[in-house]
Every structure is written in C-alpha cells, then in structure tokens.
Amino acid sequence: MEYVISVLLSGISVGGQYALIAIGYTLVYGILRLINFAHGDVFMVAGLMGIYFTATMPITVSIPLVLIMTVILGFVIERAAYKPLRSAPRMSVMISAIGVSYLLQNTATYVTGGQPMTYPEIPFLSSTVGVAGTQTKWVVIITPFLVLALVYLLTLLINHTKVGMAMRAVSKDFATSRLMGIRVNSVISVTFIIGSALAAVGSVLYFTNYPAITPTAGAMPGLKAFVAAVFGGIGSIPGAVIGAFLIGICETIIKGLPSSWDVSVFSDAFTFALLIIILIFKPQGLFGEAATDKV
C-alpha cells in the first residue's frame, strides 16, 4: 500500500513537471503549427543554468535569474531561428527546430565537458516529508498544486486579457489576425516567453527530483511532454495538463513494476506506443478540434 502511494505520488509530480513543458509545446503548436523540437533542450539549458548560477549566487537571486535567462533564450531562439522562416514550408521550420536542438545539445556538451552535472539541493523543496507512511521530497507534494495554480493563471491570461485574445485569434487564423491589426510577431514572442518561463519552473522542479543533467537530459522529457500535448488535443491547455499527468503516472507505474518482469526499459517506449495509438484512433486528441482541408 505504501509502495503504491509512493509510486502514485511521484507519478503525479513527474506528470506535473511534464505538464509545465507540455504547455510550451501546445501553445507554440497552436499558433505556429510547429513542433518545437528545441523546447526540451531549453528545459535542459534552464537546468544547467540552475547549476551554474546557484554555484555562485544565493538561491533567492539565482532562481529568478534562471527564469529570466530562459525566457530570453526562448525569445532569442524564436527570433533567430523561426521568424526568418515564417513564409517557408512547415518542414523547413521543423528542420530549423531540430537544428536548434542540435546546437543547444552540442553547446551543453562543450560547456559541461560532457560529464553529467548534479543539480543542487534547493532548501525546502529537497527536504523530505512523510506522507501516508512514505518518505518523499517536498517538491513531489508541491508540484501538482503549483502546476494547477500556474495553469489557472494561464487560462485567466488567455481568456481575459487582450494579449490572450490576440493569441486565440492568431491560433485560429494567422493571416486574418494580421489583417485585423494584431501584431502577430509580438504575439508569437509572448507565446515563446510563456512557454520558456513554464519550462524554467518545470526544470527547477524536475531536476530537484532527478538531479543528474546530461546534454540530452531534455530530449526525452521534451518528447514525452509533446506526446502529452498530442494526447490532450494539441492547442488545448487543459488537455496538455491532463495528458501530462496521465503519462507521468503510467510511466512511474511501469518503472515501479516488479523488477523480475524487467519492463522498466519500456517506460519511454510506452509513451510513444501511446502516441501511435492515439494518432490512429483519435488524431485530434481528447480535447482537440478536427480540422478539414479546403480544396
């Protein structure tokens, strides 16, 4: 029983961390129809920055700094690598995203020397707490609540502010929004800024849980978060969050199965199997809208 609870708890917390990344994917896809392959790597870079900043500065300064730097990184990536390709075929933008991902990973390898880095202990978050008879870190408890709070704020932003309305308009129709005087480029920048900020928060939570960071540490959580976004219906924020929680829980359950079955190698593969199954049976996801092509 205690084992079950501990598995569920960590599943929910991993799910919450995926949710924060998944929102970045789903927002960007909703607006640009682009799978931002570099998003997972932005998440990884945020983690690395956390390590380097906390080494020289107190936590209270370094965490906000990580947030700001990640936002700047996301903004710069969009301006440098995606904006010039606005009118290019979708495949080129996706290739550019893969190129950025490659660049970030290689730069990380260069900076860290290829060695896995260890994420610092963050006071309070890293300290342990007993829940229902199991010991766990505070971060595990806090993550779902923090995620729900952030998602609530984000939905408020999207549904009740001017920039949120602009985001919804651009995601419905790019060209018409531009004709209606919406500054599409600013809206896209805002989208990347929100996505990167959430990824930065996610990185603090995730790496407190799994402290080893390698240059490819972002790729897998990134892809899983994308699958979560597809599962929930890409473009839908609640969908992405629910998808992420589901994937996080399933994954930890698979990892927690008896070791004699030896199925833990499939914890990653499971996510992709799920993806293929969704794409076959319900390609628009749980909450997505079906689109028809005009001939």
Place this chain on the structure above:
Amino acid sequence: MGNALHLENVTMQFGGVVSVNNLTLDVPEHQIIALIGPNGAGKTTAFNCITGVYQPTNGLIEFMGRPIVRNHPVGKALRNYKGECADKFASDPVLNPTPDQITGMGIARTFQNIRLWKSMTVFENVLVAKHQHAHQNVFSATFRKNLAEEKRMREETMELLSEQGLDAYKDELAVSLPYGLQRRLEIARALATNPKLLLLDEPAAGMNPQETIELADFVRQTREKYDLTVFLIEHHMDLVMNVSDYIYVIDFGSEIARGIPEEVQNNRHVIEAYLGVADEEAI
C-alpha cells in the same frame, strides 16, 4: 442516351453547416451542363463529393448508370443531420471510393485555384496523369523493363500537348506559364487520365473577355474531340449562357432553379440570388 452522371439527394454537412443540401441532378452523356450559383453556394463542395475528396453525408452518385458513391448519416452525423430523407440509402451498402479510384473510373477534374505540380515541367505534369493506366510495377519501372510502356506514355503525352497547343512549352516549369495556359494545362492533364466525364471548376476564373470567348470554343471542341461529357462550375455568365446545354442553379447548398440558358436567365429566384432580394418599398 443515358446519363453520364446522376446525383440523388446528395447532402454534405460539416458539423452544423449544410454546404450541399439534398441536391438531385442529371448530366446527360455528351452534353455540357453547368452548375452556377453565388460565392459559397456549395458548387465546389458538390464537385468534391463527386470526385471523392469529401464523403457526402447522405446521397447517391451514379456514373454511367453505376453507383459510385453512396452514403447515409449514422450516429452523431444522424443526430446533427439537417437534410431530408436521412434513411433513404440506409439499406444499401456504403460506397466511399478514394479520389484516385474515381479518376480511374473515368471522371477527371480541374481545380478552381490551379493545382499544378510546381517543381515539374509541363511535359511531366501531363505524363504523371498517365501513370495510373500504365501496365507496369515498381520493379519493372526501376529496372527499365517497361520501356515500351514508358515510350507509349511519352508519345501520348506529346500528342496531347500538341493538340492543346502546349508543345512549345513542354520543357518549361508548369508554374512559369501565363495564367491562361496554366488553366489549359490543367485541362490537358485531366484529359491524360482518359476521362469520359470532365469536371471543370471555374475554368474562366481570372480570364479576360477575349480569352473567355476562346475558352467556350475550346470546351466545345474538346468535348467533340475526346467524346466527353462536360460538367462545369462557372461565374462568367457569358460563358455559361454561351456554352451550356442545361443549367442548374444552387444557393446556400440547395437548388433554386434549373433549365436551358434562356429560362435560367429570366428566372426571378436566380436574379434575386445574384443581385439580392428587391427592396419592397422601392417597387
């Protein structure tokens, strides 16, 4: 002579929007029939149902007396269904061929917004349309065992291009042609699939009056030369009145009039649909 094409109670519904509503019409063999109506009336949607791009929510489409498309609403579609006779075809098996199968049966089309293959030359554009009927498989084609077939395809393509007056441009990129010739190339490409019925979606769009007159002659000649039936959508009334044997008029998806050109021209519903309802007080 029989009907080349017969539509019966064809309805196409997207969610709650009825694009084509209970359309019933006949296209007799060897005639030129026009489908007209204001913008957004559902003309192209009707074409897309005939060519298999869309599966109609309800209705039957027959080609040369044989049913090729048949569908009826079920489940969610039935609950949302706004057309008439929802269960008329429910007892017959559903037929939903893909566009290439329909093309294989002998229905070819052109597109409203020209869809030529942009990286290919004029010659290749027509040659690809010959691919479907060629006797070959991927191995014989790769190992060049199909040279006779390839030669035949190339010769037929060349013949078609010279008949359409496009042979001078054969090695140019299709998209580099002037607009009028691109439309003509689309027709040539459609003819390369050996059709019995040719669907033309606004063939005169973007043409000047002189070109439009030429197009009317061209459509008639093409029908004679290839022994075709022609079904066309058009906005240019000059062309429609000049070339058609019979006209169907639709608005908001439903038929509002049908008849020979003179009848349609003077039909009050048609004039209203195009010019708006006359203001009562002004009269």
Place this chain on the structure above:
Amino acid sequence: MLENLSAFIPNLPQVFQPTSPLFTVLKKAAVYSLVAVSMNLLNGFTGLFSLGQAGFMLLGAYTYAILMVPASQKEQVYYLFGGCAFDFSLPDAFAAIFGEGGAGGAVGMILSCLIALILAGCVAGFFAYLIGIPVLRLKSDYLAIATLGFAEILRAIFQWQKLGPVTNGANMIKGFTTFSSFNITNASGATLLRLSTFVPFLVSSVCILLIVLLINSSYGRAFKSIRDDEIAAEAMGINLFKHKMMSFVISSFFAGVGGALFAMYVANAQAKAFTSVMTYEILLIVVIGGIGSVSGSVLATFLYVACSEWWLRFLDSEQYIGAFKVPLLRNGFRMVIFSIVIMVIVLFFSQGIMGDKEINLGALIGKIRAKRERKQ
C-alpha cells in the same frame, strides 16, 4: 582501392597510408550516404517527413549481426545469456557448402554477406510496412513524431534483457563479418589486397543507383507529384496510400541495408547507437545537400563526415599558434561550430548545396568544352 597504393608506391604521403583518417572517412561516408539518400527519397522526393531512419537502421544492423555471427563465436558473444537461442548462421551454412578457407571460403563469405544485407533490408522494409499502415495516413508533423516514436520503441525492445538470447540485451553483438574481413591476406596473415573501403563503396553505389533509377521512373514522378500537391496527385489517379507506402518501404529497405553496413563499419551492433540524434544527423546531411537532390546528399555526406571525423578534429584539442594558445578550443568545440554552420545553412541557404538539382556530368563536360571552344 586507394589503400593499396602504399604497397606499390613507397614514398606516398601519409594521407594515403591505410591507417590514414581518409579511409575511415571514406568508409563511414559511403555508409552514411546510402542512408542519407534513402531518407531523401522519403523526405525530399515524396514529401513525407519521417524521422524513423535510425530505427530502420537498427533493424538492419541487428538482422545482419544475428545472421552473421558464426556458431563458434556465439558462446562468447552471448555469454551473459548462456549462448544464443538462434542457432542458424549464414557463414556456417555457406561454409558447409563451399568449404572453409581458400576460394570456396571467399565465395561463401561474399554470398552470406550479400544475403544478410538483403535480408537486413527486407526486415526493415517489412517493419516499415507494418508501421506504415497506421502512420502514413497522418499529416506531416504527426508522421514525423510517430516515426520518431517508433524508432524509440524499437530501441527499447532491442535493449530488453528478456530478448537477450537473440539480441544480446543491452550488450553489443560482435564477431561477424566486417569490412576488414574483405581484405585479402596471405597464409602468414600479411595483407595482400585491401578491399575494406571498396566493399562499402560498391554496396552503397549499387543501392544508390537503384534509388536513382526508381526516382527517374514513372513511380518517381508519381512520388514527386505527391510531394508537390497531394490533392492534385490523388485527383489525377495516383493512389496516395499505395505510393506513400511504396516510398516508405523502399526507403526503409535501404536504411536497413545502410544499418547493416553501419554495423560492419563499427564492427558491432548495439541498440544504444541508433538514437534520434543519429536520425537528426542524417536529416541535417540531407538538408545541407539539398532536399530533393541525390548527388547533393552524397556530396554533403562526404563533406559532413570528413569535417566531423577529420578536418575539424583539431578544434577538439588545444592548439597553439606559435606561443599563443587559441582560446575556446577543447573537447566538444568542433560540434558547436558544426551546429552553428548547420543553422546558418538551414536559415540562409535553405536550398543546401544542390537545391533540387543533380550534378550532371555530361552537362558539366559540355560546359567546359564550350568554354574551351570559345577561348580558341
């Protein structure tokens, strides 16, 4: 072939010695160019954005490896699992027919290798067919992520310890015929004729030639029409699903052969190597060469491999110009520079080296001749 020069010409520059990085580059590039061209067939000529290439290479590599480990080696290779569950091995089967050693042994080795390569392609093609049924109906970017996911699933399956008796779990399979097995040695073990570079070149060239023939056939034109405009292609009688499947299976077949060649090149097969990064690398090669150009892909592969394995190696170690220590140079810097160059190409030279044109030797010679005539 070049490798053998050193035996005949005594004072050859270091570059042409058999140990020179030149030959590593040539071998690896020959292997990669086949994979790049196969990816180009799919992404460049059919317009299907698939990221499953590494997965199909993995299938090819393992098929080849499992079939080619001789029975005498199995005990040692699979020692963790107490031997291999799969008794059959092609080299042994052919050794039984043609005998070991001498000319018969050579014939046996060539035949077994050839059959294993073809089977490697067939297995990859078969799996492509299975996965193609659901995923080829998807829109471009979903197709990309679904094929990427499929490759990851394969990688997990091949690392599964329960399949250890066949796949050797997460450990590598080795001990099979590699490129250097084709070097002809005399009785005392001295090398007489080096064919280890010639073999990958031969196999790759034949495969690429086949792909080129396909692209220039009626089917190749149909693929291109799908790439340019699916809806028009369908309306002109091209069966989308059938032709996409054909392109997908054929591309995967050659990726499988490429994977088997890769296993021969590195002399082992291990699932760990076939990550999505490998797919990205090949995709970037295709982009550098020009999407839709076979000769561009080949050219780009040789440049890419030469840069990463040879010419830019110096960036990874500390360098001094006189007494001045060049800053920044240390392990990993090469790849940073590399990715920056790639980004520049993606952003500013999106056509790549060749665009969608091909190197046309005939036309090139014609041009040079015309120039000469003008001069005279």
